[in-house]
Amino acid sequence: AIDVDDCPLSDSGIYYVCADGTSSLADMRTYVETLPMSEEPEVFGMHDNSSLVYREREGARVIRDVLNIQPTAIEAYVEPEPLTTEAETETEAEGEGEGEAAAVAEKQAAKAKRQVPEEEREDGDYGILTVSTADTEDTIVDRIAADLLQRLPEQLDMDTALEGLFEPLESGLIHSLAVVLKQEVQRFNNLLSVLKSSLADLRSGIKGLVVMSAQLESVFRACFIGQVPDMWTAAAYPSLKPLSSWFADLILRVEFMRSWLQKGRPESYWLSGFFFPQASLSLSLSLSLPLYTPNSQGFITGVLQTYARSHSVPIDVLAFRFMFTHKTEPEDLTPDECVSEGVLIHGLYLDGAYFDPDRMQLVQARQRMLFPRLPIVHFLPVPNWERDDSDYEAPLYKTSFRAGVLSTTGRSTNHIMPVDIPTAQDPSFFTKQGTALLCQLDT
Template identity: 25%
Template sequence: MGEVVYGGHIIDPWDQRCLVAILQRCYNPRVLEEGHITCQAQGYPAFPNDASWLQCYAYIENMPDKDLAEVFGIDSSAEAMVQHHEGQQLLQAIISLQPQINDNLMQTRDREAQDEVVLKVATDILKKLPERVESGHGSGKTICLQEIIADIHSIEKDEGGQHSVTWLLVVLNEEVKRFDRLLGAVRSSLLSVCMAVRGETLMTEKMEELHNALLTMVLPAAWKVLSYESCKPLGSWVLDLEHRVDFFQTWSDHVKITHLKRTGLSAGGRRTFWQLSVKMLSTVTHRENPRCYWLSGFFFPQGFLTAVLQTYAQKKNLPVDCLCFSYHVQPKQEASLDWSRLLKRSKLLFEGPDPPEDGVLVCGLYLNGASWDPKSQTLQEVLPELQNCPMPDIHFLPCQRPDDPPPHQPKPGEQLRAGSEGELFSYECPLYCTSKRTGYLFSTGLSSNFITAMSLPTSMPPSHWVFRGTAMLCQQDE
């Protein structure tokens, strides 16, 4: 039924996995057993085998008027989450349906109050966000990442070798370009709308849209086109962008300082390099790359993970197509508990013990539809009033792709057996950029929202978490 009847209609593999898990509740020998109960929730007792027509009618009439969350296999706390999202959608619909009052009919006092709010919001955003990620770029006082990459390629050509971090530098350079383009668009549009509000220029239709977006605290459409995937409102989006820029600024600064130490080039060379004091060079950490990478901060996290595989393939002299990741959740550390504190101090990502020799440590992920038990290192039920569970650091370790599927990972349509006490299963947990779990395809064939699937240990059958809708997220909505 799942493969043949629905196979041509469901093309997404995760939807197909969900469908197969649902069908397995109906197509299995247990439904023929005496007293079998499909739903364990109260109000849904076992259906009698020899029921008469009147008993069938009474059984249906006595069922709850509103279906409980347990009927669909999800946690009871998910009902509150659904109501929260429905409330947010209702408020957004109300705001979008508000009538657009003509300026000629609007009271001058109300318009002036709105303009003051827009000017304050625009000014605050301009103060928080820098003009570019690479400070001083183009002024002749700093070396840019593109020049460092060219120097590394020159060294490789002279020495006949390969540099182990070239791929990560390429990813860093591309990320900086994307953020510079976004920051430039944000700054130019805010300056234009401020001039229009003050009466220095005419208010165009695009400026009016930006004006309304700043009033309602939603992400303007002109910024959303150039932005990364996000479901945050304007205030949280600006704060998130500030954290991302700070992370990549710190990373690029460490790359430049390390390169200057390694090459020994000075301002008297063939280029004018960054003028760094001796004190700064002595206090900065020796690491060129972060000890732990904030995966949520990347514009294109799939490209970063591909660069990690390419680096490992180059190091081990293996074809990159035969590599995949194994995932190892690290013991919970105090530094990983408060992400708001950590993201405001990106330098902490360069401190601490040495990173793993192979692969990368990834931080900043959240578990949705489940929580993580640090003692047993397995998935567990959602904790009360905790929609997204912060995950400890995860080691993304490249390894050769196995020829056979991992144990306890059934193929689509295969019957899941219940695990004995102490037995562990492996749940393929999808990793998304946002909670929307949808996106568009890039020209490379990769999704803009789906990143990868992570194997997480669990003491329950994988179908349990399929019904829970368990997934990993890079960022929260708020």
């Protein structure tokens, strides 16, 4: 009880009720001095992991700010190499061909340019060399651009699609998920085209073959400090990853779409790999979509439409029932675990909680397990489904930023949908913890 001496107010015992009789100024000062300089997460009802996440993000922010403000030129003290005399040059050139002699002379000329004559030095001066980092940056960025161009995936070719994948069904309509795939292919091809052209132009600009526009300068700077250029972000999906991780993630996304295109619908879908995973309200109202629509049809909408068409039910009476499997990787699924109704989804992460695979329930976060993987989830459309109020309604986001803007369809650009997760605890506990699901991490 709180009226007991030294009653702890938190699990750690750092905060407690002072013993009865502790009333002198000295005693109160002693107690206050035992308190930490900054409040622990438990004061706000948060898990200790929240402090780790905060520090990691603050560290990343500081590093990013330092990179953004670094100077474009530096002054360096360089130990000069000894100048080679003309006689030594002639000696080096003896016995060499004319081409090699010219190379030696060119080497000596370049060496002389980098040195300050001894008679012009002041006492203690070893030769101040003003080095423009543009030269160094040019080399680094050109190497980065060349590497990215080499690893850039080929565009997705609709001509390589599995036979029958885009053929109309008996109703005369293409399968809803085939429409989703077609639109995703177009989006990825557009992004790959932007990357290829901008990287090629960047290399040409570095070599002086084309004028470095302000847009290319922005790409140059972003590549040098390891960030995704704004030009690419505008053509891509939301992501907080740095350049190297972002590019590796892009390769995985394209290969997922290529596998779907060439091998047919997968047993489990990587929701994170979609440009537009969420439902589109504007397209959810009709079951008679044309073979192609310029509007954005989300993957979730496609799943609902598939069920609605096959069962001849209105799409607006459908809701998802979420069932969790014991598997995390799609490769581990057995034929019996594959589904004919709805879809299996993999690749989701938990933020602020842990999914206990033994109890198949959401529990409090484990120490230092910041973003545990969620097992594969079965998204099953059910007519007039009523959710269990004892489940935690976890918001599903594309990124950890947890914020977005409203698109033209009236949907958030970051929030996808709520996912019900069973738990034995009061759902309000996880609400206070800020528990959510993420499609991708920041690294």
